[in-house]
Each structure stands twice: as structure tokens, then as C-alpha cells.
Amino acid sequence: MSQLRLNPLTGRWVTVSVDRLARPDEFLRERQPVETGPTRPCPLCPGHEEATAPSLEADGRAGEWSARVVPNRYPAFDGSEPMAVRNLGPVFTEAPASGIHEILVYRRRHDGGWADLDDGEAGQVMTALRDRFEDHARITAVRYTQAIVNHGKEAGASLAHPHGQLLGVPFVPGEVAEEEAGFRRFDGSCLLCTMAEAERDAGERVVHDGDGVLVVCPYWSGAPFEMLVVPDTHEPHLASADEDALAGAGRALRTVLRRLRDGVGDVAHNLVFHTLPHRHQDPFHWHVHVLPRVQSIGGFEQGTGVPINIVAPERAAARLSG
Numbered sequence: 353m354s355q356l357r358l359n360p361l362t363g364r365w366v367t368v369s370v371d372r373l374a375r376p377d378e379f380l381r382e383r384q385p386v387e388t389g390p391t392r393p394c395p396l397c398p399g400h401e402e403a404t405a406p407s408l409e410a411d412g413r414a415g416e417w418s419a420r421v422v423p424n425r426y427p428a429f430d431g432s433e434p435m436a437v438r439n440l441g442p443v444f445t446e447a448p449a450s451g452i453h454e455i456l457v458y459r460r461r462h463d464g465g466w467a468d469l470d471d472g473e474a475g476q477v478m479t480a481l482r483d484r485f486e487d488h489a490r491i492t493a494v495r496y497t498q499a500i501v502n503h504g505k506e507a508g509a510s511l512a513h514p515h516g517q518l519l520g521v522p523f524v525p526g527e528v529a530e531e532e533a534g535f536r537r538f539d540g541s542c543l544l545c546t547m548a549e550a551e552r553d554a555g556e557r558v559v560h561d562g563d564g565v566l567v568v569c570p571y572w573s574g575a576p577f578e579m580l581v582v583p584d585t586h587e588p589h590l591a592s593a594d595e596d597a598l599a600g601a602g603r604a605l606r607t608v609l610r611r612l613r614d615g616v617g618d619v620a621h622n623l624v625f626h627t628l629p630h631r632h633q634d635p636f637h638w639h640v641h642v643l644p645r646v647q648s649i650g651g652f653e654q655g656t657g658v659p660i661n662i663v664a665p666e667r668a669a670a671r672l673s674g
């Protein structure tokens with residue numbers, strides 16, 4: 353069971369596990385990738401669907417899926433009650449961590465990653481994501497849905513089988529609220545439409561331009577080989593993206609992740625899907641961040657939120673543009 357607690361220094365919410373039954377070292381063990389073998393089959397592999405709750409979303413018939421979404425057995429967010437904030441004192445503010453926590457099994461095979469999907473699979477994964485976003489948007493208590501993929505232990509992957517997660521949360525996370533503020537602050541039409549045009553003109557940070565999507569190492573990259581995937585079609589909500597934009601984004605991700613692996617190595621990375629929060633009407637343009645973990649985060653970055661990037665995006669793009 354989890355609880356939200358407000359950090360009044362930052363104004364940001366923290367999710368705290370308050371399950372008294374779990375010992376701290378059990379939690380640590382759970383963070384390690386689960387070993388699988390003949391006696392302990394992988395619960396996400398085809399043929400072991402009964403190990404997880406029934407699929408919420410799957411293409412193809414049972415056992416023939418290429419992507420499916422199942423509820424997380426250890427949800428960080430759970431329940432449908434609206435966010436009821438309680439003040440237990442001048443600095444103790446909490447709320448139930450209600451919401452949804454799901455696993456997105458985006459690949460049938462136990463090995464590889466998004467870089468190994470074929471065109472059809474890359475599109476089907478994105479359609480499955482879109483469908484889940486639509487469902488989450490119908491639940492009043494869910495104000496924002498964060499989709500992520502953690503690839504590799506250093507990026508936080510807890511199971512070897514390629515998978516991602518969908519977290520429907522009862523508030524708008526600070527990072528997303530800051531991006532919304534950035535779009536509002538921008539003096540022009542759309543911040544990311546303008547960025548795409550400017551990066552195409554500049555040329556030197558473009559990694560991939562095709563599939564109705566532009567992928568760049570952004571000018572403001574905070575980490576080596578960081579990439580931003582921006583669909584050509586302006587659309588604030590991922591849930592409202594058309595079939596072509598979704599399939600294109602899935603394929604473009606596959607292409608640039610393959611280049612990352614070929615050019616830099618099989619580095620751990622996170623994919624972060626950002627969309628306008630459910631039912632918001634503000635300016636936004638949905639996009640995907642590719643965040644490789646080639647450099648560890650030190651005290652300065654932790655303490656200031658100011659990254660020090662040791663590989664300029666121009667050099668990173670030259671290496672990744674193939």
C-alpha cells in the first residue's frame with residue numbers, strides 16, 4: 353500500500369510505501385531483476401499468461417498477442433477514490449495514492465527490446481498504449497497517466513522480459529506541470545512545432561526525420577545521447593493521436609534505439625511518454641523522451657537539478673544519425 357506525502361520544500365508529491373508487513377530488505381530484493389529458469393518461468397512470456405491477471409488490452413487472440421497490458425501485482429497507485437488531501441499538521445500533508453498501475457508487455461520474446469520490434473509490432477504497441485490512455489481518461493480520479501519503459505537494470509527494470517509501465521496518478525506530476533508552464537510561457541504558436549522547424553533548419557541535431565516524426569538530440573540535452581521524439585502532427589493528447597502518428601512514433605523509436613545500440617552499445621535507458629494531462633485544454637504537444645543512462649547522476653545534479661552533459665548534442669546526433 354502506498355501513500356502520497358507532500359514535500360513542502362519543493363511542492364512536489366512523494367509516493368511512500370507504508371506497508372508495515374514488508375521489511376526494507378524485501379523491498380530491496382524486489383528491485384533486483386527476478387531470476388527466471390526452468391523451475392521459475394517468466395510470468396510475462398507467452399504460455400504463462402495465467403501467472404498474471406487477465407489482459408486489459410491485447411492484440412490477437414489469447415497466446416498470440418504481440419503486445420498486452422496487465423495490472424501490476426505490486427501497484428504503487430491503486431484504487432479509484434479521488435485525491436483527498438489531509439493536513440496532519442503544518443508540514444505533514446498526505447493523500448491516498450489512488451490510481452492505476454499496469455504493466456505493458458510490448459514484446460513476445462523474452463530477449464531484446466524496443467529496438468528489435470518490427471514495423472507492425474512497433475505500431476501495435478503504440479495503439480495499445482493509446483487505448484489504455486483513453487481508458488484512464490474516463491476515470492475521474494486519474495488526472496494524469498505516465499507511460500514509461502525502463503530498459504536495463506541501471507534504468508530500473510525489475511524483470512528481464514521487455515516491458516513498460518502505465519501509471520495513472522491522482523495529480524499532475526511536477527515535471528509535467530513544468531512542461532505545461534513551458535508551453536504556456538512560449539511566445540509563439542506551439543513550442544515543439546517551432547522546435548521541430550528550427551531543428552530541421554539547423555540540421556546538426558537531427559537523428560531521424562521520417563515516419564511523420566522528427567527525432568533530435570535536443571539543443572538543451574541534459575544527458576549524453578538524450579533524444580526527443582516529436583510527431584509532425586500537432587496534437588496535445590497522446591490519446592487523441594491518429595493511427596499514422598502513433599505507428600510512426602513506434603517505428604521511429606525502434607530505429608533510433610537500434611542506432612543507439614549500434615553506435616553506443618546496449619546502454620540502459622528510459623523512454624518517457626509525455627502528454628497533456630487528461631481533460632486539460634492547455635497548449636501542449638505530446639512527445640517521447642529517450643533518456644540513456646550512460647552517465648551517473650552526481651551530487652551537483654541532485655542538489656540543483658542542473659545537469660552537466662559531457663557529450664554535446666551535436667556530437668551525439670552525428671554518432672546516431674547513421
Ligand SMILES: [Zn+2]
Binds near residue numbers: 395397
Ligand atoms: Zn519472459
Ligand SMILES: [Zn+2]
Binds near residue numbers: 542543587636637
Ligand atoms: Zn505542436
Ligand SMILES: [Zn+2]
Binds near residue numbers: 639
Ligand atoms: Zn516532456
